[in-house]
Amino acid sequence: MNHAVNATVHSACGSEPGLISVDQALQMILDHTDHLGTEILPLSQALNRFVAEDVYSEIQLPMFSQSAVDGYAICMDTDMPSRSTFELIGEIRAGQVANFELQPRQAVRIFTGAKIPKQTTTVARQEIVQFDGSSITLTEALRLDADVRKAGEEITIGQCLASQGQQLSIGTIAALSMAGVREVSVYRYPKIAVVITGDEVAETVEDLNSGKIFDANAPLIQAWFQSRNQQVDILHVADTEQAVCDLFTNLRDQYDLILTTGGVSVGDYDFVRPVALKLGFEQIFWKVKQKPGKPMFFAKSERSEQGTCYLLGLPGNPGAVYVGMQIYVATLMDALQGQKLLPQWFNGVISHDLKADSRERLLRMVASFETGILKLSSLPKQQSHMLSNLMQANCLVRIPAHQNIQSGQVLQGLFI
Incomplete structure (x- = not known):
């Protein structure tokens, strides 16, 4: 590919021929991005990650038939009318082994989640029972199988709990934990370097007097990644070709993604694209027919056995950065984790x-x-x-x- 950089041509914003559309840019990201492999993580560290292999249950849930309420486990072979009485022979709390085997007309005091004893046919919630010392009396009619959670009624052994590509939400993690899953195979997160270009960033209030401005891009990007449970390295680089070249040379072999803000247009100090091309990055696209964020740049560099380093250059204005993060970076991040999906408009x-x-x-x-x-x-x-x-x-x-x-x-x- 010819990486020669054309001479700067200043033209009306958005009037250049050949600009690609938003949808074309998104599709090109998907077409030119591969996932980064997989890793095994403890479930406690896998929030928001994408499942790399189907997860199957090794147990049934409930693991045993249990009471759904605080009440009394009863043995009776027919529905029971009000005022039916039963001999009370013991008590079972949650977590205890049920050593009882009920006979007809017998009952055991039982609590929510406790394993029901053998020969239990129903459970009477405590609100419809009168306790008489050694016996109980029903104050309402009771049908068979009331308030019994049967073994395996929610999950069976071998049932698929989470499918490949499914994102691990809070609820998914809770459900997997209940089924005894402790670790899961997920697609690997990219290692990301965020490069903030520009000499105009103010470090102190006094810097504002010299024409500098406060940086919103670094906090914006860092917060965006934190919301996805991902850490990034934030770096600043001066607006010189040599500084950008030295930094990109160092980052390319250490990071899966270089995300830049600023320096991607056609100004005299916009070095991101020319330096990337000089270093051998392959341009996938440059400039999208959108507002804000037209001068967006996407490229990649193959690193033989080290895989690919991707470079996504966002414009420098923070409104354009925000749009780029929500639409393009989100799409790229998911694609790097095996999820080649367009935004869900x-x-x-x-x-x-x-x-x-x-x-x-x-x-x-x-x-x-x-x-x-x-x-x-x-x-x-x-x-x-x-x-x-x-x-x-x-x-x-x-x-x-x-x-x-x-x-x-x-x-x-x-x-x-």
Whole structure:
């Protein structure tokens, strides 16, 4: 592949020919990304990970027939009318071995979760029982098999508990734990270096007097990964070709993914793309016909036995970074873990008109249900250098290019 870098050409934003669409960019990420292998993790460390192999139960649940309530285990071969009486011969608490074998017209005091004794035909909850010292009397009629959790009624031995590709949620982990699963094979997380480019980042309030600005990108990205139970290494690099080259050379052999902010456009100090190409990265795409986030760059470098290092370059404006994280980085992260799925867009109804634009826009909006219909309302201050509306936004909404949007029109969105 020819990695020569063309001379800088300044043109109207979004007017260049050949820009790919949002959907094309997402598909190219899926087409050019392979998963990173698998690892065995304790279940306690596997939250949000994707299952690499089907998980089968080695036990049945419940493991034994047990009482569903606090009450009395009873032996009787027919339904029992009110005022039926039974001889009380003992007590069983949860966790105790049931050494009793009931005979007809006998009962045992039992508690929720305790193993029912042999010959139990039903359980009477304590609210319908009168205790008379050595016997009990029913105050209501009772049918057979009442309040008995039967062995294996929830899970049988050999039943599939979690399927390959399933994400381990809090509920999934709880369910697997109840079935005695202690570790699980999952797809490996990528090792990620986040590179914040730019000499304009302020370290102190005093730095603001010299024209610098506070960095929102590093906290934004770090918080995004923390929400996915993933740690990343954050690095800053100066806006010089040599600094970027030295850093990329070092990171390429140590990380599965280099995620950058800034330095991917055509400015005099935008070195991410030219340096990556110089170092042998293969460009997958550069520039997407969207707003914000047009100058996005995706590339990869094969490392023989060490696998592949991927590079995703996001623009520097924090609004564009936020959009890139929610749509493209999320898609890439899942693909690196064996899940080649496009974003799951929802449909909602816009509550106002919007003017057309030459590029597809990804607007921060508020989605809320009104009489069963998901309504979408745009927020002000959508420029890519602004973030304040994220304190209200709960979704990103796709606005097709070259279309005047009318109130009531159905649009696609993504919850954030």
